[in-house]
Structures are given as C-alpha cells and as structure tokens.
Amino acid sequence: xxxxxxxxxxxxxxxxxxxxxxxxxxxxxxxxxxxxxxxxxxxxxxxxxxxxxxxxxxxxxxxxxxxxxxxxxxxxxxxxxxxxxxxxxxxxxxxxxxxxxxxxxxxxxxxxxxxxxxxxxxxxxxxxxxxxxxxxxxxxxxxxxxxxxxxxxxxxxxxxxxxxxxxxxxxxxxxxxxxxxxxxxxxxxxxxxxxxxxxxxxxxxxxxxxxxxxxxxx
Numbered sequence: 001x002x003x004x005x006x007x008x009x010x011x012x013x014x015x016x017x018x019x020x021x022x023x024x025x026x027x028x029x030x031x032x033x034x035x036x037x038x039x040x041x042x043x044x045x046x047x048x049x050x051x052x053x054x055x056x057x058x059x060x061x062x063x064x065x066x067x068x069x070x071x072x073x074x075x076x077x078x079x080x081x082x083x084x085x086x087x088x089x090x091x092x093x094x095x096x097x098x099x100x101x102x103x104x105x106x107x108x109x110x111x112x113x114x115x116x117x118x119x120x121x122x123x124x125x126x127x128x129x130x131x132x133x134x135x136x137x138x139x140x141x142x143x144x145x146x147x148x149x150x151x152x153x154x155x156x157x158x159x160x161x162x163x164x165x166x167x168x169x170x171x172x173x174x175x176x177x178x179x180x181x182x183x184x185x186x187x188x189x190x191x192x193x194x195x196x197x198x199x200x201x202x203x204x205x206x207x208x209x210x211x212x213x214x215x216x217x218x
Contacts, residue, residue, distance in 0.1 A: 003120040004031045008040035009055040021109045037061025044077050050120045055082045056090050064094050071098030078119045091134050096205050149210045157191040165207035
C-alpha cells in the first residue's frame with residue numbers, strides 16, 4: 001500500500017529536499033505541498049494524506065494551530081511535527097494537540113523515511129523516553145484530582161501506562177511485570193481505547209497531565 005504524504009513547510013528548498021528523499025521509496029507518494037499552516041489545513045482536508053510532515057513555525061497559521069485544527073475536526077491524517085530544536089516548547093503542545101510525534105529537520109534521510117513509515121503504520125514516531133524528555137521540560141504540575149481522567153483503567157493498566165510514560169518499551173514492560181509481550185500489547189491497546197487516545201505519545205502526555213507520573217520523579 002502506498003503511503004500518501006503532504007509536506008508543509010514555508011521553505012521551498014526544504015520541501016524539495018524532503019520530496020526528493022521520500023520519492024526514492026516505492027511505497028511513499030508525496031501528494032501535495034503547503035507553504036503555511038492555513039494551506040496545510042486546506043490541503044489535508046482536500047487530499048486526505050496518510051501523513052502530514054508539518055513545520056512548526058510557519059506564517060499565517062503555525063504548525064501547532066494547524067495540527068490542533070485538524071485533530072479537532074477529526075482528521076484521519078497523522079501529523080509529524082518538524083522542528084529545528086529537540087526541546088522546542090511548542091513540541092509538547094503539538095503532541096498534546098494530537099500530533100503523533102516530532103522529527104528534527106536535520107535528521108538523516110533514513111530517519112525521515114522511517115518516520116513516515118512508522119507513523120503511517122499507526123505507531124508513535126519517537127520513543128517514549130524522548131517524548132518524556134520534552135514533556136518533563138515543559139509540562140506544569142497538574143492540579144489535585146487530575147487523575148480523574150484515568151478512572152476507567154484497571155490497576156494493571158495504570159501500571160502499564162506509568163511504565164510507558166517512563167520510557168519503557170513493550171518488551172521492557174513485559175520483563176518488569178513478568179508477563180508476555182503479547183499481554184503488554186493487549187494492555188496498551190485496551191488503555192488507549194478506554195482513554196480514546198491515538199497512540200503511545202498521547203498516552204505519555206496524559207500520564208503527565210493527569211499526575212500519574214510527575215516530572216523528575218521515577
């Protein structure tokens with residue numbers, strides 16, 4: 001199946017470079033480009049790409065606002081935020097708004113290709129440990145009672161969510177809880193469904209926002 005990609009960046013040379021890299025892959029097709037956030041929203045709605053590579057800093061409408069508009073409207077496209085800085089304060093907000101991860105603009109070509117393929121497959125782009133570093137840098141401590149968002153989870157699902165937020169992979173969670181990888185995968189699927197989350201990145205965000213995990217506390 002061909003992965004349909006939209007490129008949203010205000011620099012034409014950046015878009016051209018990404019297009020050249022992605023179109024070396026038989027399973028990836030660049031279906032459109034946008035020079036600002038407003039164009040990105042309109043093009044995404046019109047073309048319905050599988051993945052949108054969204055620059056975070058663009059004129060008229062930035063990548064954060066564009067991502068929020070798309071997710072609020074229920075877009076099925078998955079957004080990958082492009083940024084120059086790995087601790088850009090907007091990255092956390094973009095993840096919370098519904099982006100499936102972020103990618104540094106200076107990432108090597110193979111990472112760009114892998115990012116598109118991973119996100120198109122329904123997974124989070126980046127490891128929870130990297131996501132956690134962003135969240136710990138910028139999230140504020142939640143008010144008391146924030147854990148109400150997790151009320152539907154079982155004790156084991158809460159435990160799995162906490163380990164996801166602390167950067168453990170499914171295999172590492174399985175080893176720590178003395179269960180199989182398949183069991184962990186099942187727990188992850190259930191908690192994502194109960195919390196109506198798109199992927200693990202969103203699960204990490206909620207774990208911090210709800211107070212289940214606190215920045216700097218293991």
